[in-house]
Amino acid sequence: MTPDALRQRLATLLPGARPFPDDSARGQVVIVLEREALPDALRTLRDDPEIRCEQLSDLTVVDYRGRTPRFEVVYQLYSIAGNHRVRVKVPVPEDDAVVPTASGVWKAANWAEREAWDMFGVRFAGHPDLRRILMYPEFVGHPLRKDYPLHQRQPLVPEHDPIATPWAPRTPIR
């Protein structure tokens, strides 16, 4: 489907979706949804005979620190049959960072949501097995949040003896 036809179809299917400025998406098709609409809207995008996004290419979170709502969960959808992509963005507030899970819609969401929880601390309600995936279970905090310090160290086993191998004080790059 051409991007314009896709946008029209999305507007009729999901009237609650807010448009996203076209120039900052560089012509790609992006819609912004409220999280209350979520599981049904995603299922609609998968099952609609014209849109048919059978595949969840990727799921991630962006931390817009200082903005309210702070987080945005981003779904990259792809339709193999129609050869088009749709990006769905869902704003999530910091004090109530919960989104309904998409793991019932696409199986790929299972691991992707585990990673999003691990890295950003956004929880996915109804997820069957929301554990950390890249970090170890004892890890405290969520490393890709903008307020997680770059040089913070959380060794699982004690690090080198500082007298034997003195660390030079690290200066941040930024």
Add this chain to the structure above:
Amino acid sequence: MTTAPGSLTPHRFVEVDPTSDVMAIQMGPSHPASHGTIKFNLRLDGETIVDVDVEIGYLHRGFEKMCEQGTWNHCFPYADRLNYASPILNNVGLALAVEQLAGITVPERCQYIRVIGGEISRLSDHLTCLGMAASELGAISAAFYMLEAREFLYDIVEAITGARLTVTWCRLGGVMKDLPADMAERTRFALKQTRRILADCERLLARNRIFVDRMAGVGIISRGDAISYGLTGPLLRATGVAYDVRKAEPYLVYDRMDFTVPTGTSGDNYDRFMVRMAEMEQSMRIIEQALAQVPPGPIVITDPRFHLPPKGEVYGSIEGLMNHFKLVIEGQKIPAGEVYVATEGGNGELGFYLVSDGSGRPYRVRVRPPSFYGMGALGEMLRGRMIADIITTFGQINMIGGECDH
């Protein structure tokens, strides 16, 4: 029952009933038969896998966090280290994403030589995957033949980029070095040797009784499940879906190349093996066509907002010096926005989702690693199978730790 801090559900494999026949075994994280650091928490009934929980993350280095710290050009060395079996493909993927965000089109010669470099990288990726898969089944000589072919290709990579593995070849708006003068000769020699070796390996493996028994009918995933799990690349094509980003959304000059997308039918390990074998021949065809068509011309853009000026100008004129200083200190100022760009990596769809806030530094760099989603489906492929099938299935997913764990 313990609940790890930070996780919301108790660990599924902590509690085991001592009176049951089901045995809990941890395989890995450092196991001689698994190339890459990974742990399988298995529950076995005899040799049958009742349940498996795949643990990744041992090679997590914070690629995305590191990318947020530097300028856009600082991301390229990190991108090399994602899939270190095919570094040029990662470089090209990131470069295309940043260029689309900045609204740059690179010169035509640069597009051609990126295709050539990328396809050489794809060959080395597939050779690594298939060679290791063969060696894990005991066919160690086939593995050494494939590594020999990879050496011929690495010689070309070394001649183009100056490095074998950590190439850092692409830049925002072009590539660092042009092709060497004797590129056609070198390529003809390397591809001739590779074709000879691949023919040998195909004779050694494709109808080998042991190999076929271990591969055919093992690690099956249905077409619907493969799509739902987000599988792409050879894993998806082995189930019969002819989805290749190079054909679906042609980037660079892939629309001018004549090549086919090989597919399998049954979605088992043997089909994955054969799809990769057939893809290598297509990659070699692309390299030959691109080399025949590559036009003369510049290999980088000259836009001073994005590309460093030549060194003569930096040392010889105040404008060049200021331009260099601004780009190095402040970075390339890309207008605020976001973009998701997919390319065909060695293992499947390699996507980059970039967010720029208008400053000279990336606000968010997200990589979509194809083998991460492949590993997500591994449990589904293994449940109910024998413990020996882990090795072949894991080998055909071709998990590259750097990419899967980013």
